[in-house]
Amino acid sequence: MNPTNIVIVGATSAIARAIAERYLTGSSFVLVARDADRASAIADDLTIRGAAIVSIVAADLADLADHARVVHETCAAMPSIDLVVIAHGVLPEQDRCDVDPDYAIATFSLNADSMISIMHRFVNQLIDQRQGTAVVISSVAGERGRASNYTYGAAKAAVTAYASGLRARAAAYGVRVITVKPGFVDTPMTSHLPKNPLFASADTVAANVAAAVRRGTASIYAPWFWRPVMALIRILPEKIFMKLKA
Amino acid sequence: MTKRRDDLASWGRMPQATPKRVLAMPWSGQAPMWDNDDAPMLAYGCGRSYGDVCLNNGGTIVRTSAMSLVQAFDAEYGVIRAEAGITLEQLLRLTIPRGWFLPVVPGTRYVTIGGAVANDIHGKNHHRRGTFGCHVLRFELLRSDGTRYVCSPTEHADLFRATIGGLGLTGIITWVEVQLMPIASTSINVDRVKVRSLDEAMDVLEESDEAFEYTVTWIDTTASERLAGRGHVIRGNHAHDGECSTASLSRPPRITIPVEAPEWLLHRSTVGLFNTLYHHRQQARHSRFVSDIVPFFWPLDAIGSWNRLYGARGMLQYQFVVPLSERHAVRTILIELRRAGIASFLGVLKTFGTIASPGMMSFPRPGITLSLDLANQGAAMQRLFDRLDGLVIDAGGALYPAKDSRMSAATFRASFPGLTKFRHYLDPAFSSTFWRRVTQEPL
Ligand SMILES: Cc1cc2nc3c(=O)[nH]c(=O)nc-3n(C[C@H](O)[C@H](O)[C@H](O)COP(=O)(O)OP(=O)(O)OC[C@H]3O[C@@H](n4cnc5c(N)ncnc54)[C@H](O)[C@@H]3O)c2cc1C
Numbered sequence: 090m091n092p093t094n095i096v097i098v099g100a101t102s103a104i105a106r107a108i109a110e111r112y113l114t115g116s117s118f119v120l121v122a123r124d125a126d127r128a129s130a131i132a133d134d135l136t137i138r139g140a141a142i143v144s145i146v147a148a149d150l151a152d153l154a155d156h157a158r159v160v161h162e163t164c165a166a167m168p169s170i171d172l173v174v175i176a177h178g179v180l181p182e183q184d185r186c187d188v189d190p191d192y193a194i195a196t197f198s199l200n201a202d203s204m205i206s207i208m209h210r211f212v213n214q215l216i217d218q219r220q221g222t223a224v225v226i227s228s229v230a231g232e233r234g235r236a237s238n239y240t241y242g243a244a245k246a247a248v249t250a251y252a253s254g255l256r257a258r259a260a261a262y263g264v265r266v267i268t269v270k271p272g273f274v275d276t277p278m279t280s281h282l283p284k285n286p287l288f289a290s291a292d293t294v295a296a297n298v299a300a301a302v303r304r305g306t307a308s309i310y311a312p313w314f315w316r317p318v319m320a321l322i323r324i325l326p327e328k329i330f331m332k333l334k335a
Numbered sequence: 336m337t338k339r340r341d342d343l344a345s346w347g348r349m350p351q352a353t354p355k356r357v358l359a360m361p362w363s364g365q366a367p368m369w370d371n372d373d374a375p376m377l378a379y380g381c382g383r384s385y386g387d388v389c390l391n392n393g394g395t396i397v398r399t400s401a402m403s404l405v406q407a408f409d410a411e412y413g414v415i416r417a418e419a420g421i422t423l424e425q426l427l428r429l430t431i432p433r434g435w436f437l438p439v440v441p442g443t444r445y446v447t448i449g450g451a452v453a454n455d456i457h458g459k460n461h462h463r464r465g466t467f468g469c470h471v472l473r474f475e476l477l478r479s480d481g482t483r484y485v486c487s488p489t490e491h492a493d494l495f496r497a498t499i500g501g502l503g504l505t506g507i508i509t510w511v512e513v514q515l516m517p518i519a520s521t522s523i524n525v526d527r528v529k530v531r532s533l534d535e536a537m538d539v540l541e542e543s544d545e546a547f548e549y550t551v552t553w554i555d556t557t558a559s560e561r562l563a564g565r566g567h568v569i570r571g572n573h574a575h576d577g578e579c580s581t582a583s584l585s586r587p588p589r590i591t592i593p594v595e596a597p598e599w600l601l602h603r604s605t606v607g608l609f610n611t612l613y614h615h616r617q618q619a620r621h622s623r624f625v626s627d628i629v630p631f632f633w634p635l636d637a638i639g640s641w642n643r644l645y646g647a648r649g650m651l652q653y654q655f656v657v658p659l660s661e662r663h664a665v666r667t668i669l670i671e672l673r674r675a676g677i678a679s680f681l682g683v684l685k686t687f688g689t690i691a692s693p694g695m696m697s698f699p700r701p702g703i704t705l706s707l708d709l710a711n712q713g714a715a716m717q718r719l720f721d722r723l724d725g726l727v728i729d730a731g732g733a734l735y736p737a738k739d740s741r742m743s744a745a746t747f748r749a750s751f752p753g754l755t756k757f758r759h760y761l762d763p764a765f766s767s768t769f770w771r772r773v774t775q776e777p778l
Contacts, residue, residue, distance in 0.1 A: 099359070127362050134404040138429060142733060278399045279357035284342035 092171035103276035107295035113139040132141040166185045176226040186240040200244030215264040268308040272315045284289025347385040349649030351391035359398040361507035363418045375766035380447030385652040386740030398745040413515035414607035419449030419508040435515035439467040449508045454737040455500035455697040459549035462688030468499035478506040479764035497760035500694030508763040520577030523631045527622040543570045556682040557607040563669045583629040591639030603716020606678035654706035657732035666731040695753035747773035
């Protein structure tokens with residue numbers, strides 16, 4: 090069954106927007122985002138393209154104390170949740186993280202604590218409903234700590250492990266948790282990086298996500314080729330991996 | 336550290352440029368993300384310009400493609416307002432099912448509406464509808480100092496006229512409101528006429544403008560002097576009934592060229608062979624058939640990254656316009672090219688009508704325009720083109736900046752009489768590789 094009541098957490102992220110576009114016609118959305126003006130521009134766009142109702146819950150997700158309200162208001166806006174996409178996060182500058190631990194930990198908290206807190210709460214909600222799917226946007230960066238982005242990677246590692254535990258717990262209630270591990274994605278977040286053939290568009294990632302939702306796949310790499318690549322990277326001996334300095 | 340950004344090249348893949356910084360506008364309401372050190376800046380859409388108008392070597396590039404929300408669509412009157420980074424394809428996917436089409440489309444659907452305004456692009460129906468800028472009702476311009484101007488023929492009218500065809504030099508267009516054109520069908524009734532000479536091509540083109548929305552001539556640039564200008568006049572109208580379908584739009588390219596092709600691939604001999612075969616593919620003088628919009632307007636979009644076929648040295652486009660009375664200049668140029676042994680894979684001839692654009696720096700003006708795709712062959716070719724530029728300018732013509740990477744400052748000045756006025760509206764923090772070249776200002 091195609092999801093029709095959809096929650097997008099981190100609705101201004103390019104991947105989140107591309108996912109929303111996959112479920113337009115007749116669907117209702119709740120967009121959770123910090124910037125209410127921008128969320129409302131996205132809401133207009135989704136409505137013009139065919140969405141039925143789009144509501145906005147404005148929240149700064151760095152504030153964990155506010156998460157209970159976010160879930161509460163979201164639930165008040167729709168009869169039940171079919172699909173919740175959790176996509177907020179930042180790509181910290183690793184150079185700055187290296188010399189500024191406070192900055193490093195602040196971004197780590199947003200990417201790990203905040204994401205885990207909101208996904209935990211929403212998955213609990215789905216369990217109460219005894220149905221629904223949660224899509225958690227993690228990253229291939231979570232598979233191994235690289236010199237060039239270990240602060241981001243470590244947070245994503247926590248997200249991946251947490252989602253896998255939630256998935257096992259939720260399955261008993263007919264609720265699915267899908268972990269999505271994109272590789273490089275061409276979005277404003279990565280505009281400063283020179284693009285190479287490994288980069289995928291947000292649209293491609295969204296197509297992969299929609300397929301996983303349809304099939305009920307537990308965990309995907311997006312695009313698929315990251316699966317063998319990461320399998321290789323995971324088994325490289327640490328000594329060799331360190332030298333790659335990738 | 337600055338790195339080469341092949342992903343931010345222009346379509347001709349030359350010249351190469353390395354920006355010092357790359358930013359991306361995530362949405363139209365975004366507050367300026369730059370500071371004084373970032374100048375000179377330049378917006379970059381899809382990079383479908385051939386030369387260097389979308390390049391900013393040593394400066395800051397502001398990507399616009401993520402800024403692609405639709406803000407309003409009035410399906411009754413056919414007015415759409417969208418963020419400037421939306422592509423024509425994304426826009427058409429939404430408007431076609433409601434019976435609306437863009438009144439001006441170029442030869443690729445992968446361009447942004449911001450880019451369409453900044454180059455004030457033209458289509459196969461210039462004689463009927465003028466340029467893209469003729470259909471722009473309003474847009475918002477974000478200047479480097481953070482001020483925003485909503486520009487239209489009546490509000491900030493001078494900035495409106497400077498920005499249409501303004502090559503991105505007046506600031507960043509954040510959203511555009513366009514008047515669409517009603518259509519009954521996405522099928523085009525095509526009549527393709529085989530012609531044996533430039534004169535015949537011109538006669539058929541001029542006579543076709545009366546009865547056809549779209550007219551264009553493919554010409555065989557490799558034909559002998561006697562046959563110079565032979566080719567096919569392709570003319571068409573939207574069918575009056577049928578359906579408005581977007582099925583073919585969403586299909587991705589059938590094949591994608593993965594790497595640069597070797598130099599010999601588009602050699603004079605292979606190009607000549609292709610052109611001859613193509614010309615004689617049609618036996619009869621007329622061939623009438625029904626075409627879908629995709630193969631009719633955007634045949635090249637079926638091959639992803641086809642520009643790589645031109646090899647490592649990249650490709651040049653040469654597009655000029657001369658007044659209708661200067662037909663012979665077109666002929667002379669075709670003959671000069673042939674004598675120099677330069678073969679164009681794709682030669683396209685078209686008439687521009689009399690509908691004036693609001694743009695001060697707009698390229699189209701009444702006359703004949705010829706565009707040629709050529710593999711870059713270095714210095715000798717440049718010298719030849721300098722000579723051809725002279726012929727164009729002497730004939731009272733102009734060169735198209737969107738296709739240019741080589742014209743001189745003098746040719747540019749002669750092509751654009753509105754230049755002196757235009758300078759008043761430049762954003763002081765904006766510039767491009769093109770602009771520095773044609774104004775001879777070193778960075
Ligand atoms: C196969 C092919 C066929 C073509 N056919 C035609 C044709 O038939 N007719 C025609 O006229 N052109 C044609 N072109 C050229 C193309 O339509 C133009 O170059 C168009 O402007 C490209 O749009 P873009 O979004 O890629 O812009 P870019 O090439 O990225 O940028 C073009 C210019 O627009 C500026 N710009 C882009 N976005 C903004 C913005 N938001 N605000 C301010 N400035 C901005 C840039 O700074 C730059 O100066 C063709 C190109 C190709 C590759």
